[in-house]
Amino acid sequence: MRIAYAGLRRREEFKALAEKLGFTPLLLPAQSTERVPVPEYQDRLRELSQGVNLFLATTGVGVRDLLEGGRALGLDLKAPLAQAHRLARGAKAARVLREEGLPPHATGDGTSPSLIPLLPPGPGRAALQLYGKPLPLLEAALAQRGYAVLPLMPYRHLPNPEGIRALEAAIREGAVEAVAFVAAIQVEFLFEGAKDPQALREALNARAKALAVGRVTADALREWGVKPFYVDETERLGSMLQGFKRALFQEAV
Secondary structure (H helix, E strand, O other): OOOEEOOOOOHHHHHHHHOOOOOEEOOOOOEEEEEEEOOOOHHHHHHHHHOEEEEEEEEHHHHHHHHHHHHHHOOOHHHHHHHEEEEEEEEHHHHHHHHOOOOOOOOOOOOOHHHHHOOOOOEEEEEEOOEEEEOHHHHHHHHOEEEEEEEEOEEEEEEOOOHHHHHHHHHHHHOOOEEOOOOHHHHHHHHHHOOOHHHHHHHHHHOOEEEEEOOHHHHHHHHHHOOOEEEEEEOOHHHHHHHHHHHHHHHHH
C-alpha cells in the first residue's frame, strides 16, 4: 500500500517506519522548509516580562521556545507567568508547563475552542502563545471578554506549493491509498492551496484513507469535510502506522 506523508519534520523516520511495516512511503510535504521569523517577537517578549493577567499555552514546543527566547534576551519570563492565570490547550502544553514549574490552572482537550469556556472574565492583559500561525478564534474570544491580547509567535510557517500540487494530484489520481497528516496546518495548507478542494475532499472520503496524529489534526480534517480513517491519540508516528495497519486488517475481516 502506498502512503503519502504530508509532514515536513521526521520524514526519514516516517519512511523507515512505513517500510518496516510493509508500506510504500511517498514524501510529499505540504509545508515549506522555511520558518519565517516574526520581527516584533522579541519586543513582545519584553512586554510579557512586564506581566500579564492571563497566559494561554497552545503547544509544548512553543512554550519551551518562548522561555528560551526570553533567556536569550536576559529576561526571566517565569516570574510574570507564575503570577498569571495559566491555561493549556492540551496535554503536551500542560506537561511542559508543569515541567517548568508553571502548572496550568485548567487544560483543554487539545483544540482551541475547548479553551473558550475556561477563559476567566476580563478585563486584563492576555498573552497568547502561538507557533506558526494565528488563532483568530481565540483572539476574538479574548477581546470579547475585555482582554488586550499580546500574541507571541516566533515563526510563521509557509505552505509548500510544489508539495501541495504533488500531494493533491497523488490523492485525486489514485497514486496513493493513504495520506498521513501529523499537524492541522498541513491539512489547512493542502485544502487552501488545492486546485479543486471539492474533488480532493471526495477522493479522501472515497479512495485515499486519511490518517491523523492527534485530535487537533483530526478535527482539521473534519472541518474540511473529510472523515479520518484512523486517528492516533498518542500523537506518535510509529503508533499511528501500527494502528493503521491493525485497522486495515479489521476492515478486511
